[in-house]
Amino acid sequence: MDPMSLDRLDDPLAPAREATAELLANRRRGFSLPQPFYNDERLFQLDMQEIFEKEWLFAGMTCEIPTKGSFITLEIGDNPVVIVRGNDGEVHAFHNVCRHRGSRLCVSDKGKVAKLVCPYHQWTYELDGRLLFAGTDMGKDFDLSAYGLKPVNVRTAGGYIFVSLADEPPAIDELLEALEHYLAPYDMDNVKVAVESSIVEQANWKLVIENNRECYHCSGSHPELLNSLQEFDDSDDPRATPAYKALVERKQGEWDAMGVPWQLKRIGKRNRLTRTPLLEGTVSMTMDGQPGCKKLMGRLQSADLGALRILHLPNSWNHYMGDHAVVFRVMPIGPQQTRVTTKWLVHKDAVEGVDYDPAQLRRVWDATNDQDRRLAEENQRGINSKGYEPGPYSETFEFGVIDFIDWYSERMLENLGRSASHLQLAQG
Known part of the structure; x- marks a missing residue:
C-alpha cells in the first residue's frame, strides 16, 4: 500500500x-x-x-502579474503555490513544487521568468505547467508528459485572483x-x-x-x-x-x-x-x-x-x-x-x-x-x-x-x- x-x-x-x-x-x-x-x-x-x-482564498491582484512570465507566490500553511501569467495571457496556478524531488521552484515573492526552472537540478517547465526539460540522465524512455506541475484551482474577476487547494472547491461564481x-x-x-x-x-x-x-x-x-x-x-x-x-x-x-x-x-x-x-x-x-x-x-x-x-x-x-x-x-x-x-x-x-x-x-x-x-x-x-x-x-x-x-x-x-x-x- x-x-x-x-x-x-x-x-x-x-x-x-x-x-x-x-x-x-x-x-x-x-x-x-x-x-x-x-x-x-x-x-x-x-x-x-x-x-x-x-475554501477559495484571496491570493493577489491580476495587476501584479501583468505580462507573460510574471509570477507571484504564497504559502498556504505547508503548501507553497505559484501563480503565473501564461503565454496565452491566462492566469495559471500550480503547487510550487518540482516533480523531480520536490524542491520549491520559485523562491521569491514575485518576479518574471521565461520558463519555470527548478534551481536544484534545472528541470524546466512551460508557463502552463508542462515539463519541457529534465536532462538526458533520466533515460531515453522518460515520459516528460507524465511529470507536469500539479495545478491549483484558480479564478479571476475584477482584478482579483482566488485559489483553492480543494479537489472540488465551493461555488464562487x-x-x-x-x-x-x-x-x-x-x-x-x-x-x-x-x-x-x-x-x-x-x-x-x-x-x-x-x-x-x-x-x-x-x-x-x-x-x-x-x-x-x-x-x-x-x-x-x-x-x-x-x-x-x-x-x-x-x-x-x-x-x-x-x-x-x-x-x-x-x-x-x-x-x-x-x-x-x-x-x-x-x-x-x-x-x-x-x-x-x-x-x-x-x-x-x-x-x-x-x-x-x-x-x-x-x-x-x-x-x-x-x-x-x-x-x-x-x-x-x-x-x-x-x-x-x-x-x-x-x-x-x-x-x-x-x-x-x-x-x-x-x-x-x-x-x-x-x-x-x-x-x-x-x-x-x-x-x-x-x-x-x-x-x-x-x-x-x-x-x-x-x-x-x-x-x-x-x-x-x-x-x-x-x-x-x-x-x-x-x-x-
Missing part, C-alpha cells in the same frame, strides 16, 4: 476532529469560541486542512460576477500596486478577522482612521443614526447619477459588498481625508465616492475609494501567528512623487494595522489564560463578528463531515 494511503487511514488528528465537531455542535451562539480554537496546535492544523485547504460589476468603474486592468506592507501578528487568524469585523473598538483605538471613516458597518447597520441614513440616501443618489454601483450585496455570510459614505467633507482614507493620489482610478470622474467595502472570508477585506484602494490578505502561520499583507492600489499611470506620495498614502492604514496588531495580541494573551471562557458578542456592535463565527463554525462542521465520509470510504 502507498505510504500516503497509510497516512490517510491512520489520521493522527482523528480525536481532534471528533472533539472539534462536538465543541462546534454544542457552542453557544453569539459567544466567542472555546479556548482551543484560538491556541491549540491540533485545532490549527484542522483550520488549515478544513478551511484554508478547502456569484462573487466573481459581483466583483466584475462593482469594480467595472475602476478599470482594474489599469491599476498597479503603489506600495505594500506585511506584518506578522502574534495572534490566531480568527482573532485578526474578528477584530476587523467590528468597529466597537474604533473610537478608543483608531484616531487616524476615524479622520475619514464612519463607524457604521453598512447602510443596514442597526446603530445608524437618522443623520447617517440621510447622508447615505443623498450619496446614493449622487452615485446613481455617476453610474457607480453602491447596493448592499451579501452572498451568504462569506461575502459582502457595499458602498458607504465617508465622513462629510472627506473623500479618502488619508490623514486629512483628501485624495492621496491626484489621478483617479479607472473611469471615475469624482473622488467623492465614499468607500466600497468588500469582504471575502476567510482571508480578505478591502476598501475602494475614488483615488486609491487598500486590499488586505490574511494568512495563518501558526496557532498564534498570522501574516497580514496590505496593498495600496492606484491608477497604473499615476506617477510616484508627482501624483502620490507612498508615505502619505499608507500612513492611515500603517497606523491602523499596528493598532489592530496590538489589540489582537493582547486578545490572544488573555485568551491563553486559564481564566478565559467564551464571552458574549454585542448583537448591535458585533453582528459582523457573529456572522464570521457562524460562517466558520458551519464550514468547519460541513468540511469535517466530508472528511470523515472520505476516510470511511478509504477504509472500505
Whole structure:
C-alpha cells in the first residue's frame, strides 16, 4: 500500500476532529469560541486542512502579474503555490513544487521568468505547467508528459485572483460576477500596486478577522482612521443614526447619477459588498481625508465616492475609494501567528512623487494595522489564560463578528463531515 494511503487511514488528528465537531455542535451562539480554537496546535492544523485547504482564498491582484512570465507566490500553511501569467495571457496556478524531488521552484515573492526552472537540478517547465526539460540522465524512455506541475484551482474577476487547494472547491461564481460589476468603474486592468506592507501578528487568524469585523473598538483605538471613516458597518447597520441614513440616501443618489454601483450585496455570510459614505467633507482614507493620489482610478470622474467595502472570508477585506484602494490578505502561520499583507492600489499611470506620495498614502492604514496588531495580541494573551471562557458578542456592535463565527463554525462542521465520509470510504 502507498505510504500516503497509510497516512490517510491512520489520521493522527482523528480525536481532534471528533472533539472539534462536538465543541462546534454544542457552542453557544453569539459567544466567542472555546479556548482551543484560538491556541491549540491540533485545532490549527484542522483550520488549515478544513478551511484554508478547502475554501477559495484571496491570493493577489491580476495587476501584479501583468505580462507573460510574471509570477507571484504564497504559502498556504505547508503548501507553497505559484501563480503565473501564461503565454496565452491566462492566469495559471500550480503547487510550487518540482516533480523531480520536490524542491520549491520559485523562491521569491514575485518576479518574471521565461520558463519555470527548478534551481536544484534545472528541470524546466512551460508557463502552463508542462515539463519541457529534465536532462538526458533520466533515460531515453522518460515520459516528460507524465511529470507536469500539479495545478491549483484558480479564478479571476475584477482584478482579483482566488485559489483553492480543494479537489472540488465551493461555488464562487456569484462573487466573481459581483466583483466584475462593482469594480467595472475602476478599470482594474489599469491599476498597479503603489506600495505594500506585511506584518506578522502574534495572534490566531480568527482573532485578526474578528477584530476587523467590528468597529466597537474604533473610537478608543483608531484616531487616524476615524479622520475619514464612519463607524457604521453598512447602510443596514442597526446603530445608524437618522443623520447617517440621510447622508447615505443623498450619496446614493449622487452615485446613481455617476453610474457607480453602491447596493448592499451579501452572498451568504462569506461575502459582502457595499458602498458607504465617508465622513462629510472627506473623500479618502488619508490623514486629512483628501485624495492621496491626484489621478483617479479607472473611469471615475469624482473622488467623492465614499468607500466600497468588500469582504471575502476567510482571508480578505478591502476598501475602494475614488483615488486609491487598500486590499488586505490574511494568512495563518501558526496557532498564534498570522501574516497580514496590505496593498495600496492606484491608477497604473499615476506617477510616484508627482501624483502620490507612498508615505502619505499608507500612513492611515500603517497606523491602523499596528493598532489592530496590538489589540489582537493582547486578545490572544488573555485568551491563553486559564481564566478565559467564551464571552458574549454585542448583537448591535458585533453582528459582523457573529456572522464570521457562524460562517466558520458551519464550514468547519460541513468540511469535517466530508472528511470523515472520505476516510470511511478509504477504509472500505
